[in-house]
Amino acid sequence: MDETLIIHAIHYGNGGAMRASDLAKAYNNMTLEPLKEEEEFKEFYVYRPENAPSPIEGLNDRIRIAEGAEKYLFLGFRGSGKSTELYRLVDMIDQERFLVVHYSIRDELNLSDFDFRDFFVSMALKVLERADDVGLSIFQDIKEDLHRFMKGITMVSEEEITTSKGAGLSLEKFLSLKISQEKKTREVVRKELEMRIGDLLVKLNGLIHEVEDLSGKRLIIVVDDLDKLTRGSQAEDFFYNNYELLLQPNCLAIYTFPIPLTFHPSYEMVRQAFDDDVLLPQLPVKGQDGAIKDDNLNFYMDVIYRRMDRGLVDEEALKKAILSTGKLSEFMRVMREACIRAYRRRAALIGDQDVGGALEKFRRTYDRTISQAHKERLIEIHESKEARDKDNEDDISRDLLFSLTAVEYEDESGRWCDVDPLLLPLVERWRSSQQKT
Amino acid sequence: MEEFAAEDLEEIETVIAELEISKERGNLLICTAASPTYRQKVIDVIAGRFPVRLQKVEGGDELISKLKEEKGHEVLIWEFPERLSPDLIEALNNFRELFYRPGAPSLLLLTPSALDDVIRKAPDLWRYCGGYHELKGREGGLAFQVLDVMTTSLHYRDKEDLLRRKRIDEHLLQTLKDERERIKVLQDLGGVHYHLGEVRQAIEHYEQALEIAREIGDRRSEGIALGSLGNAYAALGESRRAIELYEQSLAIYCEIGDRRSEGAALCHWGAANAALGETRRAIEHFEQALEIARNIGDKRGEGATLGNMGAAYADLGETRRAIELYEQALAIDREIGDRRGEGVNLSNLGEAYAALGETRRAIELYEQALTIARNIGDRMGEGNALWNMALAYESLGEAGQAIESPRTEVVRRQLARWQEEAGSDG
Numbered sequence: 075m076d077e078t079l080i081i082h083a084i085h086y087g088n089g090g091a092m093r094a095s096d097l098a099k100a101y102n103n104m105t106l107e108p109l110k111e112e113e114e115f116k117e118f119y120v121y122r123p124e125n126a127p128s129p130i131e132g133l134n135d136r137i138r139i140a141e142g143a144e145k146y147l148f149l150g151f152r153g154s155g156k157s158t159e160l161y162r163l164v165d166m167i168d169q170e171r172f173l174v175v176h177y178s179i180r181d182e183l184n185l186s187d188f189d190f191r192d193f194f195v196s197m198a199l200k201v202l203e204r205a206d207d208v209g210l211s212i213f214q215d216i217k218e219d220l221h222r223f224m225k226g227i228t229m230v231s232e233e234e235i236t237t238s239k240g241a242g243l244s245l246e247k248f249l250s251l252k253i254s255q256e257k258k259t260r261e262v263v264r265k266e267l268e269m270r271i272g273d274l275l276v277k278l279n280g281l282i283h284e285v286e287d288l289s290g291k292r293l294i295i296v297v298d299d300l301d302k303l304t305r306g307s308q309a310e311d312f313f314y315n316n317y318e319l320l321l322q323p324n325c326l327a328i329y330t331f332p333i334p335l336t337f338h339p340s341y342e343m344v345r346q347a348f349d350d351d352v353l354l355p356q357l358p359v360k361g362q363d364g365a366i367k368d369d370n371l372n373f374y375m376d377v378i379y380r381r382m383d384r385g386l387v388d389e390e391a392l393k394k395a396i397l398s399t400g401k402l403s404e405f406m407r408v409m410r411e412a413c414i415r416a417y418r419r420r421a422a423l424i425g426d427q428d429v430g431g432a433l434e435k436f437r438r439t440y441d442r443t444i445s446q447a448h449k450e451r452l453i454e455i456h457e458s459k460e461a462r463d464k465d466n467e468d469d470i471s472r473d474l475l476f477s478l479t480a481v482e483y484e485d486e487s488g489r490w491c492d493v494d495p496l497l498l499p500l501v502e503r504w505r506s507s508q509q510k511t
Numbered sequence: 512m513e514e515f516a517a518e519d520l521e522e523i524e525t526v527i528a529e530l531e532i533s534k535e536r537g538n539l540l541i542c543t544a545a546s547p548t549y550r551q552k553v554i555d556v557i558a559g560r561f562p563v564r565l566q567k568v569e570g571g572d573e574l575i576s577k578l579k580e581e582k583g584h585e586v587l588i589w590e591f592p593e594r595l596s597p598d599l600i601e602a603l604n605n606f607r608e609l610f611y612r613p614g615a616p617s618l619l620l621l622t623p624s625a626l627d628d629v630i631r632k633a634p635d636l637w638r639y640c641g642g643y644h645e646l647k648g649r650e651g652g653l654a655f656q657v658l659d660v661m662t663t664s665l666h667y668r669d670k671e672d673l674l675r676r677k678r679i680d681e682h683l684l685q686t687l688k689d690e691r692e693r694i695k696v697l698q699d700l701g702g703v704h705y706h707l708g709e710v711r712q713a714i715e716h717y718e719q720a721l722e723i724a725r726e727i728g729d730r731r732s733e734g735i736a737l738g739s740l741g742n743a744y745a746a747l748g749e750s751r752r753a754i755e756l757y758e759q760s761l762a763i764y765c766e767i768g769d770r771r772s773e774g775a776a777l778c779h780w781g782a783a784n785a786a787l788g789e790t791r792r793a794i795e796h797f798e799q800a801l802e803i804a805r806n807i808g809d810k811r812g813e814g815a816t817l818g819n820m821g822a823a824y825a826d827l828g829e830t831r832r833a834i835e836l837y838e839q840a841l842a843i844d845r846e847i848g849d850r851r852g853e854g855v856n857l858s859n860l861g862e863a864y865a866a867l868g869e870t871r872r873a874i875e876l877y878e879q880a881l882t883i884a885r886n887i888g889d890r891m892g893e894g895n896a897l898w899n900m901a902l903a904y905e906s907l908g909e910a911g912q913a914i915e916s917p918r919t920e921v922v923r924r925q926l927a928r929w930q931e932e933a934g935s936d937g
Contacts, residue, residue: 098532105538106639107608153638185605186571186598257572302605302635403638411642418521418528439645442829443627477634 091117093382097417097424100382104410106403108157120376122357123369125486129352130159133328134166136350137294143324147331147345150354151478152301153403156330159354160298163328172326173289175204176296184254185302190316191267191274192253192260195224197295197323198278199246201285206244210288212281220277224249227266227274228259271319279324286325293325301330314340317347333482334472337461355484359400362459362490371396374405387424395429400495401481408432408496433496440479441500448474449504452493455480456501461491515552515646522644523553527560529642530586530616534561538616539607539636541643543626545868546906549648550620554588557618561586571602578609587617593869595625604633607640616641622868627831670707677703694720694732701739705746714743731772734763738776741783750783757783774803774812778819785823793823811852814843818856825863834863854883854892858899865903874903 091114094100109115122128133146150156157178164176179185182196198220205212225235228249238248252259267274286293303309309332313320320329331351335341345351357370374396378387387409395412399405409424411432416424444452451470455461461471461480474480475491482491493501515523522542529540544550557563562585568574569592581587587610591599610617621629623645630637680700687693701716721736723729741756757780764773781796797820804812821836837860844853861876877900884892 101529102533102536105611105641107611152635180605180608184575186575186601255576407638414525414529414642417532418525438828439626439630439643442831443630445831446835473631477631478638 093117093380094386095383097386097413097421100386100424101410101413101417103381104406104413106153106406108155108161110158110161118380120373120380123373125369126355126357126484128159128162129354130163130166133350133352134163137167137172137326140326140349144326144349145321146328147348147351148328148354149301149331149333149336149351151333151356151401151475151481153401153406153478154354154356155402156301156354157298160296160328160330164296167294171291172294173204173208173285173291174294174296175200176298178298180299180302182250182254184260185299187257187260188303188308188312189264190312190319191264191271193312194271194274194278194319195227195253195263195267196250197297198274198281199224199250201278201281201293201295203244203246205281205285205288206246208289210285212284212288216280216284220281221245223274223277227263227270228252229262229266230259275319275322279322282323282325295323295325295327297327297329299330301332303332309335310338310340313344314338317344321347334476337463337472337475339463339465353484355489356401356481358483358485359396360495361485362487366397367485374402377402377406378409385423388426391424391426391429394426395433398429398433398495401478404436404478404494404496408436411435436496437500440494440497444479444497448479452480452497453501453505455491456493456498459490459492515556516648519646519648522646523556525642526553526618526644527557530557530561530618533616533641534585535614536616537611537614538642539610539619539640540616541619541621541626541629541640542646543621543623543644543868544646544648545623545866545870546648547870548906548908549646550590551908553620553646554590557586557588563588565590568599570596571598571600574599574602575606575609578606582614585615587615589617589619591619591621591625593622593624593871595621595628600628600632603629603636605635607633607636623830624864624867624869627867673703673707677707690723690727691729691732694723694729694736697723698732698735698739701743705739705743710743710746714740717743730763730767731769734760734767734769734772734776737763738772738779741776741779745779745783745786748786750786753783754780770803770807771809771812774800774807774809774816777803778812778816781816781823782819785819785826790823790826794820797823810843810847811849814840814847814849814852817843818852818859821856821863822859825859825866830863830866834860837863850883850887851889851892854880854887854889854896857883858892858895861899861903865899865906870903870907874900877903 091111092099094103109118133148136144136146148156148160150159160176164174167174177200179188179193179196182200183192202212202217202220224245230249230252235245235248239245243251253263282293300312303312313331313335320327336345336351357373358367359370359374360366371393375389375392378392391412392409395408396405399408408429409432412424412428415428415431419428421428447470451474455471455474461475461482463469463471471480475482479494479497480491481494482489484490526540526542529538542550542553544553554563554565558565564581564586565588566577566581567590568577574589595603619640626643626645677700680696680703683696684693684700687696697716697720701713701720704710704713704716717736717739721733721740724732724736737756737760741753741760744750744756745753757776761773761776761780764770764776777796777800781793781800784790784793784796797816800816801813801820803809804816817836818840821833821840824830824836825833837856841853841856841860844850844856857876857880861873861880864870864876865873877896881893881896881900884890884896
C-alpha cells in the first residue's frame with residue numbers, strides 16, 4: 075500500500091481521537107480542523123488510493139535533492155487536506171539534514187489586514203524564534219542588529235518591552251503579537267518599510283546563513299494559510315505584484331497559494347518564477363464520463379468508517395452522500411447534518427432519509443444565494459468542463475472556485491472543472507429557465 | 512416554545528440538541544431569522560436551557576478581540592448587524608477557528624441577508640460551521656400583490672369614480688342596440704363591479720358578454736370575456752375554475768393570433784397556479800408570457816409578468832432571484848410610467864428585503880410605495896404599505912415608529928376598514 079497518507083481535516087475537541095460508538099459522538103467527530111497529533115493521525119488518517127498518491131512524497135524527494143534555495147507553491151482547494159499534508163511533510167523531512175520553520179500566518183499575522191511587509195517581518199521573527207528553540211547561539215551582533223531594526227520599524231518603547239518580558243514573552247513573540255493585533259503598529263511598520271524592504275531582506279538572509287552555519291543543516295521555511303488570502307487586491311497585491319520578493323529568502327521555502335488565483339491570467343508568469351507548483355487535487359468520485367471511481371469512493375467511505383462504527387451509517391446512504399458531494403469538506407458537512415437528523419429522530423443509524431434531507435437543505439440554500447450571472451457561468455463550466463475568466467475584469471469563475479460552487483479535479487485523464495456535484499440537479503433546471511428567458 | 516412558528520419548532524429543537532451534545536467540545540452553529548424580535552426569542556429559549564453569554568458585535572476587530580478573550584461559558588450566542596461589513600465578513604472568515612477555542616459551542620445569529628454574505632464571501636466560515644438553521648418566522652407582511660395584465664384595464668381615482676362609471680354603463684345598456692357595443696359596455700361594467708369587490712355581479716355581466724359574443728361569433732370578445740371570468744373566479748379563490756377559463760381564452764387568442772392577449776392569459780394562468788401553490792408551474796407560464804411580451808415589445812405585459820415571476824420566486828424562498836426580477840419590473844414601470852405597478856413592485860421589493868432581514872431597507876421601500884399609492888389614490892396599495900411598515904417597525908421593536916399608526920393593531924383595523932369600504936362581497 076502506498077505509504078502516503080492523506081490527512082483529513084477533522085477536529086475532535088477535548089474528547090481525544092476515538093472512533094464513535096454512538097451518533098452523538100459521531101456528530102462531534104465530524105467537525106473540521108487539520109490533524110496534528112500522532113494519535114489523531116493514527117485514528118483518523120486514510121490512505122489515498124494508489125492511483126492518486128499525495129504529491130507530498132514527491133515534494134519531499136525534491137527537497138532532499140535540492141541544491142539551491144528552491145521555492146515551491148503548494149496548492150489545493152480549501153478542505154482538501156493541505157494543512158495536514160504540510161504537517162505530514164514536516165514529519166517526513168530528514169531532521170538530520172534540515173531545520174524546519176513551519177508556521178501559519180493565521181497565527182502570526184492579521185489575515186484581514188495583511189501585506190508583504192508584515193509577512194517578511196514575521197518570517198524573520200519566526201526564524202529567530204526557531205533558532206532560539208533549538209538552542210543556537212546566534213552571533214550577538216546579528217541578533218542585536220535585527221532586534222534594533224525590529225524595534226525601530228515597530229516603534230515600540232523600552233518600557234513596553236520590559237513589561238512584556240516580565241509577562242514571559244520573548245521580544246519576537248511580543249513584536250509578533252503587536253503586529254497581528256494592532257492596526258497602528260501595522261501602519262507604522264509599513265510606512266517604515268516603504269523604502270527599506272530590501273534592508274530587511276538583507277538582514278533576513280544574513281540570519282538564514284547564520285542559522286544554517288550554526289546548525290549544520292539547511293533551513294526550510296514552510297508557510298501555511300497564505301492561501302487564505304483569496305480575495306481582491308490583497309491577494310493579488312501579495313502574489314502578483316510582489317511575488318519576486320517571495321523568491322528572495324536564501325533558503326528552501328514552501329508557500330501555500332490560493333487556488334482561485336491560478337485562474338487569473340497573471341498566474342502563468344508567477345508560476346514560472348517558482349521551481350514548482352504542487353497541487354493537492356480533489357479526488358473525484360466520478361470521471362469526466364460520469365463513471366464511478368471505486369477506489370476514490372472507498373477512500374471517502376473510509377473517512378467516515380474511521381470516525382464512527384460501521385453500524386452507525388447505512389452503506390447506501392453513505393454512498394449517496396459521497397456521490398452527491400464529491401469533495402471532502404462538503405461531504406463531511408452533509409454527513410454531520412445527516413447525523414444530527416438521525417440523532418433527533420432517535421434512529422439507530424444514519425439512513426437515506428437523513429442524507430437526502432441534508433442534501434436537499436444545502437441545495438435549497440445554494441439555489442437561493444447563487445446569482446443569475448453565476449448560474450449562467452456554472453452552466454458553461456458544466457458544459458465545457460473548464461473554468462476560465464474572460465479577462466482581468468471578469469472574476470465570476472474565480473468567485474465560483476473561491477466559494478467551491480465550481481470545483482477542479484485531477485485524475486489520470488488530466489485536470490478538469492465541473493459544478494459542485496451537490497448542485498448538478500439544479501443545473502438542468504437553470505438551463506431550461508435560461509432557455510425560456 | 513409556543514412563540515415560534517410551527518414549522519420552526521423542529522429547527523429550534525435541533526439547535527438545542529446540537530448545543531447539548533457539543534457543549535463541552537465546541538461547535539459553530541448558524542441560525543437565521545429575518546425579524547430582530549424573532550431572533551430575540553431564539554436567545555430567550557436557549558438562555559432558558561443553558562448558561563449563555565451574549566456577545567453583540569459590530570466590527571471585525573471587535574469580533575477578533577472578543578473571540579480571543581472568550582472562555583469558560585457553556586453556550587456563546589453572537590449577535591450581528593443586519594448587513595455584515597466587509598471587515599466583519601473577513602474577520603468571520605479568517606478567524607473562524609477561534610469560535611472553537613473557548614471549548615463551548617457558539618451560535619451565530621444572522622439575518623438571511625447576512626447568511627448570503629457568509630456563503631458568498633466567507634466560505635471558510637461557511638464550510639467550517641457545524642450546522643445552520645433558517646427560521647421562517649411567525650409573521651411576514653402581506654402576501655405579494657399580483658399585478659394584473661387585464662385585457663380591459665380600468666383607470667379610476669376613487670370609489671366615486673367607479674360608482675359614476677357604473678351608472679353610466681347601466682344607462683348605456685338601456686339604450687344600446689349594437690351587439691358589439693353592448694359587449695364592450697358589459698365588459699366595462701363587469702370590470703367596475705370587479706374593482707368594487709362585487710365579484711358575483713361582475714361574473715353576471717361577463718357571462719352576458721360571453722353569451723352575446725358567442726351568438727355573433729366574435730371570437731376576440733369571447734376570449735376577453737372568458738379571461739375576465741377567469742380573473743373573477745380567481746378573485747373568489749376558485750383557482751381551478753379560473754384555470755379552465757384561462758385555457759379556453761388562451762386557445763381563442765392563439766387561434767386568432769392575438770399575441771398580446773395570449774401573453775396576458777398565460778400570465779393570469781400563472782398567477783392562478785401560484786395561488787394553488789403550483790409555483791414551478793406558475794413560473795413556466797410566466798416564462799412563456801415573458802417571451803411573448805418581449806417578442807412583441809409589450810412593455811406593460813413584460814413588467815407585470817416580471818413582477819409576478821419575482822413573487823413566485825419569493826414564494827420559493829429564492830429571494831435574491833425575486834429581487835432581481837422586481838428590479839427589472841420596476842425599471843419597466845418607470846420607463847412606461849406605470850405608477851401602480853411601480854408601487855406594487857416597490858412594496859414587493861420591500862417584502863423581499865424584509866425576508867432577508869434588511870428591515871430598514873424594506874421600510875425605505877415601503878415609504879416610497881406609500882407615497883406613490885397616495886399620489887395615485889390607490890387605497891389598497893396605501894393600506895398594504897402601511898401594514899407592512901407597521902410589521903417592519905414591530906419586528907425592529909419600534910412599533911411606535913409606524914407612520915400614522917403607532918400600533919400594528921390600528922393599522923390592521925384601518926386596512927380592514929378600507930377593504931370593507933371597497934365593498935367586498937367575496
